[in-house]
Amino acid sequence: MAIRSDSRKYLINQNAITLKKEKLILISNDDGVDAKGLKTLYETASQFGKVVVVAPAEAMSGMSHAITIKTPLRVKKLQHTGSMEIYKCQGTPVDCIKLAINQLLNGQQPDLVLSGINHGSNASSSVVYSGTMAVAMEGCINQIPSVGFSLLSYDPDADFTASGKIVEKVIENIFATGLSEGICLNVNIPYVPYEEIKGVKICRQAKGLWKEEFVKRVDPHQGEYYWLTGYYLNLEENSEDTDEYALLHNYVSVVPVEIDHTAYPAFDEINTWKF
Amino acid sequence: MAIRSDSRKYLINQNAITLKKEKLILISNDDGVDAKGLKTLYETASQFGKVVVVAPAEAMSGMSHAITIKTPLRVKKLQHTGSMEIYKCQGTPVDCIKLAINQLLNGQQPDLVLSGINHGSNASSSVVYSGTMAVAMEGCINQIPSVGFSLLSYDPDADFTASGKIVEKVIENIFATGLSEGICLNVNIPYVPYEEIKGVKICRQAKGLWKEEFVKRVDPHQGEYYWLTGYYLNLEENSEDTDEYALLHNYVSVVPVEIDHTAYPAFDEINTWKF
Numbered sequence: 409m410a411i412r413s414d415s416r417k418y419l420i421n422q423n424a425i426t427l428k429k430e431k432l433i434l435i436s437n438d439d440g441v442d443a444k445g446l447k448t449l450y451e452t453a454s455q456f457g458k459v460v461v462v463a464p465a466e467a468m469s470g471m472s473h474a475i476t477i478k479t480p481l482r483v484k485k486l487q488h489t490g491s492m493e494i495y496k497c498q499g500t501p502v503d504c505i506k507l508a509i510n511q512l513l514n515g516q517q518p519d520l521v522l523s524g525i526n527h528g529s530n531a532s533s534s535v536v537y538s539g540t541m542a543v544a545m546e547g548c549i550n551q552i553p554s555v556g557f558s559l560l561s562y563d564p565d566a567d568f569t570a571s572g573k574i575v576e577k578v579i580e581n582i583f584a585t586g587l588s589e590g591i592c593l594n595v596n597i598p599y600v601p602y603e604e605i606k607g608v609k610i611c612r613q614a615k616g617l618w619k620e621e622f623v624k625r626v627d628p629h630q631g632e633y634y635w636l637t638g639y640y641l642n643l644e645e646n647s648e649d650t651d652e653y654a655l656l657h658n659y660v661s662v663v664p665v666e667i668d669h670t671a672y673p674a675f676d677e678i679n680t681w682k683f
Numbered sequence: 684m685a686i687r688s689d690s691r692k693y694l695i696n697q698n699a700i701t702l703k704k705e706k707l708i709l710i711s712n713d714d715g716v717d718a719k720g721l722k723t724l725y726e727t728a729s730q731f732g733k734v735v736v737v738a739p740a741e742a743m744s745g746m747s748h749a750i751t752i753k754t755p756l757r758v759k760k761l762q763h764t765g766s767m768e769i770y771k772c773q774g775t776p777v778d779c780i781k782l783a784i785n786q787l788l789n790g791q792q793p794d795l796v797l798s799g800i801n802h803g804s805n806a807s808s809s810v811v812y813s814g815t816m817a818v819a820m821e822g823c824i825n826q827i828p829s830v831g832f833s834l835l836s837y838d839p840d841a842d843f844t845a846s847g848k849i850v851e852k853v854i855e856n857i858f859a860t861g862l863s864e865g866i867c868l869n870v871n872i873p874y875v876p877y878e879e880i881k882g883v884k885i886c887r888q889a890k891g892l893w894k895e896e897f898v899k900r901v902d903p904h905q906g907e908y909y910w911l912t913g914y915y916l917n918l919e920e921n922s923e924d925t926d927e928y929a930l931l932h933n934y935v936s937v938v939p940v941e942i943d944h945t946a947y948p949a950f951d952e953i954n955t956w957k958f
Contacts, residue, residue, distance in 0.1 A: 469752060470749060470750040470751070470752045471747075471749045472746075472747040472748035472749045472750075472777075472817070473747035473748065473811045473812050474745060474746045474747045474749040474775075474812075475745040475747075475812055475911060476745070476911060477744060477745045477911055480900075480908035480909060480910045481897075481908060481909045481910070481911070482906065482907070482908050482909075483907075483909065500749075502747075502812075503911070506895045506897075506911065507897060507909060509895070510895040510896070510897055511897050511899070511909060533824055533942065535944055536748045536817075536820060536824070536942070536944075537748055537749075537750055537777075542747070542811075545811060549808055549811070549892045550892060577957075577958050580957075581956040581957065581958075585952075585955065585956065587952075588949055588952060590890070590946075591946045591949045593953075607958065608956075608958040610950050610953045610954050612943070612945040612947070613943050613944060613945045615865070615943070617824050617825060620781050620784075620785040621785070622756075622781075622782060622785055622786050624786070625755070631757065632757070632758075633755035633756060633757050634755060634756045634757075634758065634782060634786060635755045635756070636750060636751060636752055636756070636778070636781065660958075662953060663944075663945055664945065664946035664949035664950065664952075664953055665944045665945065665946060666944055666945070666946035666949075667808065667811070668887070668888050668890070669810055669811075669888060669938075669940045669941055669944065670887040670888045670938055670939065670940065670941070671865075671866045671939040671940060671941035672887070672939075674863055674866045674939035674941075675885050675939065677860075677862075677863060677939075678868075678885045678937060678939055679885050680860065681856040681860065681883075682852075682855075682856065683852050683856075683882065683883040683935075
């Protein structure tokens with residue numbers, strides 16, 4: 409971790425004019441501001457420039473791209489040094505990004521939006537439920553290069569050492585070559601030591617779905633209730649070009665995700681319809 | 684409305700065996716079970732078969748694809764005839780669809796999932812924030828033909844007469860030709876009388892974003908808070924093949940939406956990265 413500490417110190421010692429030239433990296437997640445994965449992400453990112461973290465006060469898994477319209481948002485600054493600001497926000501992951509871009513960053517456009525590192529996979533169709541990926545998509549809608557990172561462990565105390573190294577490589581590549589507009593990245597990392605990661609594969613999103621198994625119970629007042637549970641079902645286990653396949657074989661999966669959800673190949677089909 | 688009433692009566696008079704052959708249509712929305720747009724949707728759909736409505740108890744705009752993991756869900760049956768069941772659920776729009784498919788429909792797979800009719804546009808990038816479109820996408824993930832409908836009026840008492848006729852046409856087309864797997868439809872309807880609708884256009888999602896303008900206030904206890912507000916910014920006003928352009932010119936826009944968010948054209952770019 410020597411590089412990180414040195415790097416932070418280096419940044420803090422810069423004067424304001426130099427700092428302006430530094431990269432500005434905005435970070436959020438959906439596991440909440442106290443999550444271990446978030447800490448790995450902002451510590452790693454701090455090697456590359458000024459980091460502003462705006463994360464939900466509480467865990468917000470499964471919040472997808474939800475925004476808070478009917479209630480106000482409150483924000484509290486938890487930490488503020490020259491190179492690192494950390495805020496907690498009582499809203500959704502996407503609220504955090506909107507609030508940062510429109511208020512907390514004082515009009516400065518971030519050079520990069522990062523999300524995670526999520527505790528648990530966001531591969532395959534999980535991308536549509538994921539607050540982690542919603543952060544990246546919100547950054548992308550705002551025309552900022554954006555990446556969501558997820559580790560395949562739900563353990564709150566999971567070991568993020570290998571993930572941190574992957575994050576570093578991804579940031580290096582983005583700052584070296586950029587990322588096309590309208591595209592963000594969904595990076596999932598297998599939960600194995602760094603030495604056992606076989607490599608990085610650019611993949612497509614596997615076809616799969618969550619099979620729900622609601623638990624039905626009766627409360628102490630005789631009211632019935634349901635509680636969501638379930639398991640992921642991969643609908644194409646043998647497709648080698650998918651994220652699920654890559655992860656199963658200890659590769660990091662990188663899926664480029666498009667903000668334009670238009671299904672262009674379907675135009676011909678629907679153009680035959682009669683109105 | 685004569686056809687609708689006749690149709691419902693007809694269905695109610697069938698015996699159970701005939702009913703099994705009817706189409707089963709599952710409906711939800713994000714404006715809540717009491718919304719006028721929902722009523723138009725289920726009344727129109729009831730011409731085509733048995734309708735089961737499972738809608739949020741309260742308005743849930745901007746909930747996107749959020750799911751409820753940490754709290755239980757409660758459901759109440761509001762209406763039950765041979766051809767129409769209406770439930771309200773204290774969850775998100777996607778919770779409603781999951782609960783219906785996995786519990787309330789007793790294992791029967793719907794032939795069609797419909798959502799809306801939303802009070803307000805879901806064109807362009809609004810598709811990612813929309814609970815209405817999340818319902819359609821959830822149906823699609825479950826391999827059911829699915830459509831989200833939105834009317835370009837936020838008025839709770841808007842006139843849905845023209846929208847009802849559009850819904851009818853779309854359902855007819857889907858039952859006539861089907862809809863390819865992995866694709867659902869985002870149908871937006873201009874708020875003009877039916878005679879003024881110039882036609883239906885198959886479009887791509889316009890490139891645009893919401894520009895947020897958070898209102899910052901101080902509460903009576905000197906606590907600061909932010910409240911989300913904003914306006915939609917179209918980034919390509921003159922692109923004739925977009926949904927925004929079609930709607931502006933009084934066409935109904937139909938955008939086929941893909942569950943696979945993979946940006947295939949970006950593969951080459953990211954494959955040059957060094958890890």
